Amino acid sequence: MDRREFLAATAAALAASSCTHSKSGSSDKDSFVLTEFTPAQQAKRRADKQSTVGLIGCDSYDGDIFAAIKKEVESMQLPNFRGKRVVLKPNMVEIEEGHPITTNPAVLAAAVKLVDYLGASEIIIAEGPGHMRDTEMVLARSGIGAMVKKLGLRFVDLNLDDIEAVQTPDSFTGLHEVYMPKTIMAADAVVSVPKLKTHHWVGVTCSMKNLFGTVPGRKYGWPKNLLHQKGITKWIIDLQHIVRPQLAVVDAIIAMEGDGPINGTAKHTGFVVIGSDLAAVDATCIRTMEIAIEAIPYMYMAGQVVGNIDEHAINVIGRSIASVRQPFVKPATLLDPSLIANATRQSS
Amino acid sequence: MADAEDLDKARGLVSSADTVSRAYKKVISYIGNHFHDGSCPYIAGHAPSTEATAWCAMALRNANQATVMGHAVAWLVSTQNKDGGWSTAPGAGRSDWTSGPATLALRVITSDDGDGGTGSNSQRAATQRSIERALAYMFDSRTEFYGSLARLLLFAYKGASGLDYSRGWPWTRDCYHWIEPTVYALLALKLPSRLNSGLYDEIIGRAEQFIIENECKGGGWNHGNMYCLKFYLPAFVVTTSEALLALQETPESVGVKSALDFLVRKEPTDFTAMEYAWSILALNAHGKSTDKLVNSLVSHQNADGSFGLNLMVTALATLAIETAVTNRNPLKYKTV
Secondary structure (H helix, E strand, C coil): CCHHHHHHHHHHHHHHHCECCCCCCCCHHHHHCCCCCCHHHHHCCCCCCCEEEEEEECCCCCCCHHHHHHHHHCCCCCCCCCCCEEEEEECCCCCCCCCCCCCCHHHHHHHHHHHHHCCCCEEEEEECCCCCCCHHHHHHHHCHHHHHHHCCCEEEECCCCCEEEEECCCCCCCCCEEEEEHHHHHCCEEEEECEEEEECCCEEECCCHHHHHHCCHHHHCCCCHHHHHCCHHHHHHHHHHHHCCCEEEEEEEEEEECCCCCCCEEEEEEEEEEECCHHHHHHHHHHHCCCCHHHCHHHHHHHHHCCCCCHHHEEEEECCHHHHCCCCCCCHHHHCCHHHHHHHHHCC | CHHHHHHHHHCCCCCCHHHHHHHHHHHHHHHHHCCECCEEECECCCCEEHHHHHHHHHHHCCCCCHHHHHHHHHHHHHHCCCCCCCCCCCCCCCCECCHHHHHHHHHHHCCCCCCCCCCCHHHHHHHHHHHHHHHHHHHHCCCCCECHHHHHHHHHHHHHHHHCCCCCCECECCCCECHHHHHHHHHHHHCCCCCCCHHHHHHHHHHHHHHHHCCCCCCCECCCCCEECCEECCCEHHHHHHHHHHCCCCCCCHHHHHHHHHHHHCCHHHCCHHHHHHHHHHHHHCCCCCHHHHHHHHHCCCCCCCCCCEHHHHHHHHHHHHHHHCCCCCCCCCCC
């Protein structure tokens, strides 16, 4: 190698390594380096006690989903919402015909009934779609707009809501202050109502990742790129501590496999998952997909500072994991993690 | 032909010029009523929004509402951050992408063509200084793809051409570039007339190249991710229309033609107000007929004159209807 070739190679390598901006994914180091946690951070998690997760069989969206949920409510240790203002946050990230991207309105309606049953005095549906500025379009084409209207509920576009500066507890991303919608911060309780999907950047998206939609587009854009650059994995965890969700109701009647969360294909799974420990809910969902929890870095972090991910610490009621488990087509990045590192370097 | 038109009328798809004109007056009145102390919120009753104020002020600039616009200009100037940019709302942290719409509004409504250039000489001078600071911010806030050491090495190895890569604008400073903030910035640099200098030519050229390079397979644009982790991603109507507005100066390019095909191919019967508004403005800027789209948009107007809860969308709809009422597209470059 002569000096010229050496310089060229060095320039290319440095250019790649100092390429400061990944497009929408996390930085490669963020995805694969596990964070060390202080005892104080770990003490905040609820892992000292057993978590309960309801795995409710629901074969289709046409049946009475709430009736199926209600049978198990008493044994699920669900929060008491009496007199509280509760915000339900579905997944409405984007719309593409033929792809099951958004939370089905029937599951959201069942979640509304559950929250009402648990005593809520005010119920709000709120979401800030991650990829599209036209929330009205996503509401119309997902069917959620019609459902909200039918139930006489209020919808808040979290992308346009008034915002306030919020301090980030622990701040694993290094962002110590973030702007959040007032509707979320003023809520007595937030309920995550996601769609179970594979996710090409983080492996699986479920109740914890769903909270990305609480971050306001009016400040961070469409997509919310700053949060991705600071590390999706760490942001998922920071958001749990900022939003403090109290319940999750997961739409896993028809899930998404393959190149989720947008481009994947429908997979009939036939259940709804409910629980107040979102780490335990997501861990249970991932086990039904035959995806190794160890392959999902944010689950490791969640197990340290959010809740239980250990199978022995989660009491699953209703259906058993074994009875609903089926293999999901994994996103290419789970099969070949180097794709993420390469994509970061190429910024593609 | 007449039969087809009658059928469209029966379906409510054709509005008379009077209907469009009435819709225009009604929406102008609606927006005017939502200006308070020179600013507008996104959603009525909420706190002021920089972006909503910018688009609403633009929408009123042709409607003899000089006082409202004068207040809007004053509000924008007074809420500008020290670095020359704007935040989504006053006091909402670092300057962000809303600097594009704010700069665009200030440039357009205080131009010779706008009606909002009223005020004392000192106010005009303050506005001009504000615009100059805003343009400096626009220059500084572009996405810088490589770190300083990498840029030095690229320069050492390749000379000036090593730094000649395309780039646009981010949503938030120091992030990746995306289609929409890049479009807003380009509109701000080109309207009411293009800023002409070697420096701006270079900035504009690189930003346009960034948009062209990120066109989706099959035509059109999404938010800026045409290919991700081995998969091609689809285009959206809104972002395609926005990109087409930015690329008015390259009407013959393959990318623009295929994007126009993409928009025309889309079945607009269930478009939302935002989709109608952006596509009308884009197709009109490229010389395409938009009569039916305007009529469809007008049919979406609410009884109160709005086009939904989001005042920014109502303002865009106003600009789109203006193309039919005045035969003048406020987002069309003069050079085309």
